[in-house]
Amino acid sequence: MAKRMERLKEGGVTYAYLLLYIALSSGQIFFNKWVLSSKQINFPYPVGLTLLHMLFSSVLCFILTRVLKIIKIEEGMTSEIYTTSVIPIGAMFAMTLWLGNSAYLYISVAFAQMLKAIMPVAVFLLGAAAGLEAMNCRMLAIMSVISIGVIVASYGEVSVDWIGVVYQMGGVIGEALRLIFMELFVKKKGIRLNSISMMYYVSPCSALSLFIPWVFLEKPKMDSGVTWNFPPLILVLNCLCTFALNLSVFLVISRTSALTIRVTGVVRDWVVVLLSAVLFADTKLTPINILGYAIAIAGVVAYNNHKLKKEASGTNSDVNDNANNQEDDDPDSRIAMITQK
Template sequence: MASVYTLSVIAAWYLSNVCVILLNKYLLSNYGFRYPVFLTMMHMLMCALLSMAAHASGVVRKQAIKGRTHAIKIAVLAVVFVVSVVCGNISLRFIPVSFNQAIGAITPFFSALLSLLITRRKESTKTYITLVPIVLGIIIASKAEPQFHSVGFVTCLSAAFARALKGVLQGLLLTNDDEKLDSNNLLMYMSPVALFVLVASTIFMEPDAFGIFYQNCLNSSRFVFILTLNCILAFNVNLTNFLVTKCTSPLTLQVLGNAKGAVAVVASIIVFRNPVSSFAIVGYGITIAGLVTYSNANRRGKKAARL
């Protein structure tokens, strides 16, 4: 029964991840609701409401904030998290999901670079070598991408950088055992800060979004259904992320995440029928192979460090 539960959690995590990416792309590009900051704000609002409900119901054990310094650290992470999600959603306005996922695979490269610059933590030479095909694959895919867009490329690259920065800062700022929070508690405490930043950003960057959102809700029940489903899935990504880590391990989550990118690429091509050249496919393949190699090298490095 335990294995069935674990497989069910992994399947839910996969489905939520891929579906929320595809629905984001549909709303921001195909449907024409071109307000990525507002969409991120709605995601965060739903995440805040449902995470509080999960804690209130006792499904997730609540962890307390350990003072003012701890709260400031969480606020810093919230701002970086907002930047990563907003940039990722902006990129979906301009580039296909397949290309978005390929660029996002460069996150380990930024993680290794930022770890070296910020924490002075050095990886093994083999680990650094495995980052080469990841970058090479993205360069090939970018050159061969039929729907390449400079704004989409830069914002997606920025999202990958921000995700890597969040990971490094989380390890740096929340290193004390008393300060460590699971993903759901971290999300619950980050949500108010993230919501404040997102509301202010929406008012400044997308002032028409609120009116268009209201009109779309009045005119289309389909829009309301898709947006609500999208927001619920965004929360479910965070919930199942925590459950997968609990049932397996952080390393397994990383490996599954690498494979998830490949699934999202294929799903995007099938659903949106965006053109993909043979050279782009080669680039995607090289990047995915690099990610697998990187995961294995990283795992061996951690084992060697423990011995």
Template sequence: MSVVVGSDEARLDDERRTLLPSTAKDDDNSSTHSIGSEEAPNYRIYRAVVACILWACTSSANILIGAYILRTDNFKYPLLMTGAGQIVSSIIAILSRPWLAHHELTVREYCTVIIPLSGMTAIALGLSGAVYLFLPVSFVQMLKAASPIDVMLVMFLFGLLNPSGNLILSVVVISCGCLFAAFGEVSFSLIGVAVFFASDIMDAIRSVWTETLLGRMALMDSLYYIAPASSVWLVLFAAFDEIPRFIAQKDYEKVLAKPMLYLVYSTMGFVVQIMVLAVINETSTLTLKIVGQIKNIATIIGGVVVMGNHVSNQQIFAYCVETVGFWLYQQTMMAERAKAAKEAEDLESNSALLDEGHGTFGAQHRANSRSHPLSYSRSHSSQSTRSTTTRTYSTLSQYSRYSVDDPGLEDRMEGRLQGH
């Protein structure tokens, strides 16, 4: 697997220190927690368990409440619903900005990065909400196990991934599980499935773009820029159909009749994002995904109990097949990351020896390669081998370090935050 990271390594280190102080997990911090308190490890386990439980509960509740509003309450306005959630996130991000470290963007950066990125975010959110107009909650949760397919496709098209045989095998297994689940769905809707995969692919593209363009920007910082702009996009999209229907059919009376229900749903999206960050901060991305599988099962059961969804024996078997494929996918990705980390360590040692042997030239050449990781192909042919090695080191070391020490990177690169 090869991953291309176009950011300067020093800039990434700088952003990690200034923008994400809460997610730094160096050895000094971990040792500080354990000094003077024998109960510190147990306390950390307790915090991790609480974070996982809170995330699972809030994520499942967000899904079930949204489906209830759309289907049971017959409030068929997914764009307005997601727009309300983005407005709430915008307000919270703006109010909290003075107390948090943040990164300032220029007007040009805002116009060329934030506006198109927020448009993609609005489309992804709108489609993900519209899915529940066509498909039951339980079936949607089964389809979500197919997210690695879209992720791998998008990363491959962007040149961020060279799929191995095991990775392709895992995708084939997941695809077979999805087909079994689809054939066993009594409320199957081709439009609903198309909307789901369109949402999933759009979200994967959005996540790759977010990582590429915004890099290590913190959660609240990215919300500060993206949430208000995506709110405007959602309102513009809704103005073509949903807003006229909302006014003509007087469906605002439904909101006035149950204000707390709609207010809770509008804030749940933000809460889920914070809980995801808490789980990753207290445990790891792998734990998040394992708990996510358990949470999906609980959500499927919740769809059966609360929403009256029907789940056949064939679909239960299909979900087991998808879970096996998902497990194989995660094992392959972990092996690839471990391999990348080992290669990065070896190349760092070789680069150190190269610096010792070539003095200032070697150090300067490696620094230039990191500053311009894509310019090595324009180097003189006599230096091509060393330039390629340096570029590979820069790429692998950045990816392996941030995917291991801060696993949140993998989530952004793999498509979506769990629970949405």
């Protein structure tokens, strides 16, 4: 009975973290949309908003790791790794946030989430080009289902602003490149960082990458006398929500896996799509919208299931190889490998 209660307690904590992630992720999307497009705030500067997020994250990560020393930064980072891996990841992260937030100025939150469903296609194609993914009939079929679903959902959109579509697709490509760089970083450099450590290294790079376009694209508009308003309290809350979202990702991954985040993201996307129809006047869902998005999500679920089986088989293969290699040399290591399996 005690073990059963312990399992129930552990399961309850895990589901609480998942719900926290869904709430924070959905809330941040709506929060950013409100800040960028509402008349109450009147701050239509997506680059500036994202730059504030990254500066806030950089300062807070520095305080947590170097001043208060609550979280330890993993060792192994070198100037060569930072230049060739961390800076590209930071630049792509900045590109993703900049273009994704810019899309909210032109298209609805629901339509933006529908377009994001094409993400696995971009990741797969770029991964195949980088030699990280293998072309096969099953994956091509899954990618086709996702693509068809997104096309159908787009066809059902009442009003399509192609500027917003271009921004959103640019953000998708940026996120896909970031994930590719992350995978190369882990596989080739052999360094695994928790979420806070990654943000500690990546946030300053992203802030610098955003500062340059902000100076040329948005700062002149902000200095030209155009009225804009961003109350300090709203600013701090928005930045805190962004940081809390990154922390919730770390909590979920620490108790489950990165794949769980992807699967939970599917639930989050449906929540965002349906709630946006209630919260925002510019969102009008049509039956074709919902049908197309359902087809795309079915493809995304199939993709996640394929990745789960692939990762599971790869893990089992690695454990067996390690156990076989250490079997004759170290009986204690053999026991450890069997226990891990």
